[in-house]
Amino acid sequence: MTSPTYTARPHKARVVAVAVAAVFVVAMTTVAILLRGSSTGVHFYLSDQIAMAGIGLVLAAAALWFARPRIRADHDGVEVRNMLGTHHYGWTDIESVSFPDGSPWARLELPGDEYVPILAVQAIDGEHAVTAMRELRRLRREATTESR
Structure with a gap:
């Protein structure tokens, strides 16, 4: 399609998707940082922290899919x-x-x-x-x- 004359995207859905994505990244990164200092007797390693942050990024990408x-x-x-x-x-x-x-x-x-x-x-x-x-x-x- 050449020279589009009109383009539209959803507005409120995009705002919500970006906000939810940001919450996922912040929450999972916070959990990843705090995970190491658990007093439950379970040992968490750097790889566990990286995985938690990675899960946050994957969830954020899924949330941003609704802005597509x-x-x-x-x-x-x-x-x-x-x-x-x-x-x-x-x-x-x-x-x-x-x-x-x-x-x-x-x-x-x-x-x-x-x-x-x-x-x-x-x-x-x-x-x-x-x-x-x-x-x-x-x-x-x-x-x-x-x-x-």
Whole structure:
């Protein structure tokens, strides 16, 4: 996809993911530092401390995975990056861009009653989600009227 004209990412989910990742790193590093001085009779070594800090980093990376979703849209179509993959959909393949009542995120409606969730546009983001939906619908409208 060349020269994206609109890009959206979730806002509140990213803030929470970064905060949780920071808590994991700080908590596990603190535990790793304090682990050596245990008075329980169990002996902890440097390798145990490094492993604890490493577990904190792995947990932080897992938390940051929730900040990954993104959507890029231009006149050619939409590129949706969700948790596990990135896919491109041409506007001709998309029947509509919708945000069903009660749904936590938007979706692309495809032929045959199929849909693709857009995790980058989340209801919790309020006005940001409204702006994203307006932009996606505008781009779809422009692309489909140009192709007629």
